[in-house]
Amino acid sequence: MATFFIFLLPLLFFIIASYIFNKKKLDESHSTLLLVSFLEGVFAYLITILMAYEGFFHTFWLFALVFLSTLIVGIVLFYFQKSLDQDWDLQLETIKNTFALFFMTFVPFMVSLTIFRFHSLLLQLIFALLLTLLIFTVGWIIKGFINNAYQSLFHKISVAGASFYIGVWIVFGIFLLAWIFFNFPKATLSKPLNLSDNIGYLTFDGFDTTMENNLKHHTDFKLHSDNLPFSQHEFIDYITDDDYLYMLREDGQMYVVSLSSGRMLYNRRVIDQNLMLRPKSAEAFFKTDDQIYLLTYNGLHHITPTRHTSIDDTIVTANTELIKREEGYLLLHKNADLDYKLLDIEGHDVHAVASFDTLEDTHSLVVISNHIFIDDSTHYQLWDDPNIRFEIKPGVPSFIASQNTMLYVESRLDSSSLVRGTLYTALKDDGQTISKNVYHIFNRHGVVLDDHVYLIPEFDQPLGRVEALGDFIDFEGIHQHHQTERIWFLNQFDTSYVVTYRGEEQQLQYLQVDHKDDVAILSLNSLTSEDVALPLPFYSHFGLGIFVPMIAAMFIPITNYRKYITIIDFRSALKQK
Numbered sequence: 001m002a003t004f005f006i007f008l009l010p011l012l013f014f015i016i017a018s019y020i021f022n023k024k025k026l027d028e029s030h031s032t033l034l035l036v037s038f039l040e041g042v043f044a045y046l047i048t049i050l051m052a053y054e055g056f057f058h059t060f061w062l063f064a065l066v067f068l069s070t071l072i073v074g075i076v077l078f079y080f081q082k083s084l085d086q087d088w089d090l091q092l093e094t095i096k097n098t099f100a101l102f103f104m105t106f107v108p109f110m111v112s113l114t115i116f117r118f119h120s121l122l123l124q125l126i127f128a129l130l131l132t133l134l135i136f137t138v139g140w141i142i143k144g145f146i147n148n149a150y151q152s153l154f155h156k157i158s159v160a161g162a163s164f165y166i167g168v169w170i171v172f173g174i175f176l177l178a179w180i181f182f183n184f185p186k187a188t189l190s191k192p193l194n195l196s197d198n199i200g201y202l203t204f205d206g207f208d209t210t211m212e213n214n215l216k217h218h219t220d221f222k223l224h225s226d227n228l229p230f231s232q233h234e235f236i237d238y239i240t241d242d243d244y245l246y247m248l249r250e251d252g253q254m255y256v257v258s259l260s261s262g263r264m265l266y267n268r269r270v271i272d273q274n275l276m277l278r279p280k281s282a283e284a285f286f287k288t289d290d291q292i293y294l295l296t297y298n299g300l301h302h303i304t305p306t307r308h309t310s311i312d313d314t315i316v317t318a319n320t321e322l323i324k325r326e327e328g329y330l331l332l333h334k335n336a337d338l339d340y341k342l343l344d345i346e347g348h349d350v351h352a353v354a355s356f357d358t359l360e361d362t363h364s365l366v367v368i369s370n371h372i373f374i375d376d377s378t379h380y381q382l383w384d385d386p387n388i389r390f391e392i393k394p395g396v397p398s399f400i401a402s403q404n405t406m407l408y409v410e411s412r413l414d415s416s417s418l419v420r421g422t423l424y425t426a427l428k429d430d431g432q433t434i435s436k437n438v439y440h441i442f443n444r445h446g447v448v449l450d451d452h453v454y455l456i457p458e459f460d461q462p463l464g465r466v467e468a469l470g471d472f473i474d475f476e477g478i479h480q481h482h483q484t485e486r487i488w489f490l491n492q493f494d495t496s497y498v499v500t501y502r503g504e505e506q507q508l509q510y511l512q513v514d515h516k517d518d519v520a521i522l523s524l525n526s527l528t529s530e531d532v533a534l535p536l537p538f539y540s541h542f543g544l545g546i547f548v549p550m551i552a553a554m555f556i557p558i559t560n561y562r563k564y565i566t567i568i569d570f571r572s573a574l575k576q577k
Helices: 002-025 030-052 060-082 088-102 104-117 122-158 162-181 544-552 571-576
Strands: 215-225 235-241 246-247 255-256 264-269 285-288 289-298 299-304 309-310 320-325 330-335 340-346 349-355 364-368 371-375 379-382 390-393 395-399 406-415 419-428 433-438 444-451 452-456 464-468 475-480 496-504 509-518 519-529
Touching: 002 030, 002 088, 002 104, 030 060, 030 088, 088 544, 104 122, 104 544, 215 475, 235 285, 235 509, 246 289, 285 330, 320 364, 330 364, 340 519, 390 509, 395 444, 406 444, 444 496, 444 509, 464 519, 475 519
Parallel strands: 235 496
Antiparallel strands: 215 519, 235 246, 246 255, 255 264, 285 289, 289 299, 299 309, 320 330, 330 340, 340 349, 364 371, 371 379, 379 390, 395 406, 406 419, 419 433, 444 452, 452 464, 464 475, 496 509, 509 519
16 A cells, blocks of 8 residues: 555656646646646656656566556657647656656655654654755755756757767767776765665566665774785685684685784684585684684684684584574584584583483484474474474575574576576464465575574675565565775776675674785675664665756756747737737
8 A cells, every 4th residue: 555655646746746837837728738737747757657666666567568658658748749839848848847846855755764764753754854855945046046057058059059069979978988997976876875775676586676675784894904815715704803803714714803903913724625615604603701713624723813722623514513592602513423412612621511312313403593403304393392393395494483483495496497486485383384486596595683584695696685584474675785896997806795694683794805916895794674663665766876866856947938938929919908
């Protein structure tokens, strides 16, 4: 219903605004005035739908239908206007006026609601109204200053010779070269506007394009380093502690960087073999009892800013899984006899806190979203609560403990039948099941934080996107990582990728690396799911680029050309009597 009103209100706006403008300038019958206002309003509305209402089209045929409707209405309007005005500028004047007014009032208000959506409802509305009033007032002042210059320029253009158009093409060529060799304004406009991401139109990927997009993005720090050696091997894990950033590269090299100074404090190889690629939610670094540890293929290490110390070479990643708890981490270890033990770490001491002697030989233990499950090949049963049991389904599982729900995400590609897509299946512990299928391959691995599941990209998608799901496959938002770009095209970064994703204090954190030669930018970002005060379906559709038509509208005068035209004909002569 909210989406219906969001679409209906601009249509009414354009029709009413067209009627008001036409009533002031057209000397026609009331029925003609209504008809031309309706046609102009619909035409302006359809163009606005294609320009500003990005992402509302779930399939291509919807976009094609709107585009075709725009052409049809435009042709009808053109032939109808020919009987009223022969000059194209007079025909398009009302449409131009309504566009300028729309992008100075309606659009700023929607964008303002998007910017302030994480405030309380009262503050959101107050700030949105104030910002809209400010944009409208500034635009009206600008129009007053440039109206005479606009009229003079418009007249000169209409009578200009070939030299003027040559100059226009030279300016256009310079702009085109700047677009090719520099990233301005393209890179700037791709940045999100207080949004984790904005869904572009012509993006027909099966997602709900009217989601509130309540993901809030924050950059915790951005560190510039001149001495981080470039390598074909990428970093696969990181952890922060106080003033230090610890990073592990896939070739076994570990780096410790000071966050305050950017200096390299430590650079040593902790393992002499390349580390296997794992899901980006897998962790090698972990913290317990305020101590940093590193789990690799050659054992467990204690890490400080200036050294690493081997603790136990029998605990390796091949047969050990990390389990995150509020007080720290535990390790589920399987020894050579296929026996499981739950281990805890205190300083340099590793000791068992639980064993699984009653586990049947045909059963195994798996860790799903930091919870231990017994796998009997047909069901997952929660180890410490036998009443919570789920049927095993195809796909990567994620366990939402607060809802006693298991989510399976399966991405499949069948080249023989050209069937591709992602299947989401949510199972409640009471047997309730909900499934949803989309036609594209999306993320599978989930990081669970409270009631939210953040589905993260695979390793072959260095700058993929994060998809946030709420209760029972409710898509709440998406987050697109944006590549850090420099202005000069020859000085771009060679690689840009996300190291890994971590759940920290109900936030999804990730470290993004942008690297060229020995110069790197390390940025730690956090993502949280926040409640919005006023749920509206356009929060996911506005990026920074929406300010381009808003600013342009501030410099487009609202005119009435007929005010300066005197037509001497029989009908006007009669009206003057």
